[in-house]
Amino acid sequence: xxxxxxxxxxxxxxxxxxxxxxxxxxxxxxxxxxxxxxxxxxxxxxxxxxxxxxxxxxxxxxxxxxxxxxxxxxxxxxxxxxxxxxxxxxxxxxxxxxxxxxxxxxxxxxxxxxxxxxxxxxxxxxxxxxxxxxxxxxxxxxxxxxxxxxxxxxxxxxxxxxxxxxxxxxxxxxxxxxxxxxxxxxxxxxxxxxxxxxxxxxxxxxxxxxxxxxxxxxxxxxxxxxxxxxxxxxxxxxxxxxxxxxxxxxxxx
Amino acid sequence: xxxxxxxxxxxxxxxxxxxxxxxxxxxxxxxxxxxxxxxxxxxxxxxxxxxxxxxxxxxxxxxxxxxxxxxxxxxxxxxxxxxxxxxxxxxxxxxxxxxxxxxxxxxxxxxxxxxxxxxxxxxxxxxxxxxxxxxxxxxxxxxxxxxxxxxxxxxxxxxxxxxxxxxxxxxxxxxxxxxxx
Numbered sequence: 001x002x003x004x005x006x007x008x009x010x011x012x013x014x015x016x017x018x019x020x021x022x023x024x025x026x027x028x029x030x031x032x033x034x035x036x037x038x039x040x041x042x043x044x045x046x047x048x049x050x051x052x053x054x055x056x057x058x059x060x061x062x063x064x065x066x067x068x069x070x071x072x073x074x075x076x077x078x079x080x081x082x083x084x085x086x087x088x089x090x091x092x093x094x095x096x097x098x099x100x101x102x103x104x105x106x107x108x109x110x111x112x113x114x115x116x117x118x119x120x121x122x123x124x125x126x127x128x129x130x131x132x133x134x135x136x137x138x139x140x141x142x143x144x145x146x147x148x149x150x151x152x153x154x155x156x157x158x159x160x161x162x163x164x165x166x167x168x169x170x171x172x173x174x175x176x177x178x179x180x181x182x183x184x185x186x187x188x189x190x191x192x193x194x195x196x197x198x199x200x201x202x203x204x205x206x207x208x209x210x211x212x213x214x215x216x217x218x219x220x221x222x223x224x225x226x227x228x229x230x231x232x233x234x235x236x237x238x239x240x241x242x243x244x245x246x247x248x249x250x251x252x253x
Numbered sequence: 254x255x256x257x258x259x260x261x262x263x264x265x266x267x268x269x270x271x272x273x274x275x276x277x278x279x280x281x282x283x284x285x286x287x288x289x290x291x292x293x294x295x296x297x298x299x300x301x302x303x304x305x306x307x308x309x310x311x312x313x314x315x316x317x318x319x320x321x322x323x324x325x326x327x328x329x330x331x332x333x334x335x336x337x338x339x340x341x342x343x344x345x346x347x348x349x350x351x352x353x354x355x356x357x358x359x360x361x362x363x364x365x366x367x368x369x370x371x372x373x374x375x376x377x378x379x380x381x382x383x384x385x386x387x388x389x390x391x392x393x394x395x396x397x398x399x400x401x402x403x404x405x406x407x408x409x410x411x412x413x414x415x416x417x418x419x420x421x422x423x424x425x426x427x428x429x430x431x432x433x434x
Binding site for chain 1: 293305323327359418421
């Protein structure tokens with residue numbers, strides 16, 4: 001069994017880069033871990049971005065997961081310059097008390113997964129609504145217009161749920177810090193919901209709005225539907241920058 | 254988190270075993286010029302088959318419950334959307350595997366196998382519904398097999414995306430011990 005307190009020098013750490021069959025070690029908050037046991041670090045690389053043989057403390061904040069994933073690999077030492085590393089609890093994620101805390105302890109899946117799972121639905125439904133409307137206009141087949149209406153309803157139903165889970169994720173995993181992507185999503189997501197809800201109400205009140213021909217209100221209704229596309233793309237884009245951050249010049253924003 | 258912590262220094266390291274080393278030079282240059290092409294296409298593409306194939310099942314059940322045929326049409330249209338978007342999701346998934354996960358893991362293996370099975374079932378159901386547009390409207394005999402195919406899509410999509418989700422959001426090893434940050 002590895003000595004968890006073995007002193008490892010920065011030179012030794014750099015040599016354990018996982019390349020050419022070498023060991024793959026990473027440091028996090030002065031502790032050194034053997035990530036070579038994980039299939040996600042084959043060849044010493046993780047996600048094509050993170051490299052073994054380095055101190056990843058600064059990079060952890062960019063990951064879609066927290067430092068708790070390092071509990072799945074063995075600690076094999078501490079950085080040599082460090083005499084007494086801080087308690088590992090310092091790197092543990094925020095956990096509220098009460099029923100919610102107990103629930104999250106029992107089902108860690110609830111911590112990060114609900115929002116990424118739910119956002120699929122408003123994204124696709126609100127892109128499908130204008131797409132099927134255009135298909136109707138191109139083909140004249142009214143069933144496509146009905147499908148667009150059903151998708152629009154699906155989008156309006158799921159958007160509030162996605163917003164709520166997003167707020168929960170922001171509070172729980174980012175401690176509601178005013179991150180730029182989140183601040184933009186906080187403006188764009190309610191706007192998206194307002195536009196989608198307006199279009200849905202219009203279509204409910206006037207089911208023939210798009211079928212009566214183009215002159216008149218149909219243009220405005222179609223304009224509302226088409227406005228969903230850039231709004232959905234922008235909201236999804238800012239969400240992706242949180243889950244899949246970039247490094248280097250393109251990632252610096 | 255972007256914006257509030259120091260960034261890593263490199264864009265794409267090509268360590269030993271990283272498959273990007275074997276890519277054509279023009280593609281490597283393109284990926285280095287636009288790093289998001291390396292990681293973003295698959296997560297973006299998978300939205301579509303997940304929702305369309307879930308919706309195929311959902312709208313078919315709504316039709317069976319209400320008898321409103323427009324829901325059956327929507328189910329068919331969603332099935333079409335799923336069949337069209339699934340190959341793109343699979344191809345971007347294979348590219349993501351090659352570019353970002355040089356090794357093999359259980360999650361990747363299962364996701365790949367289930368994706369092909371999902372595509373086969375979805376194409377079969379779509380071709381069936383295309384050839385016989387009344388297959389679900391007259392629910393008898395072989396129609397139950399079509400319904401079974403449609404019902405199978407949802408659990409299959411769920412399990413496939415679960416394995417994909419594990420790669421981006423690994424489950425935590427155990428319960429944290431402390432409450433406050």
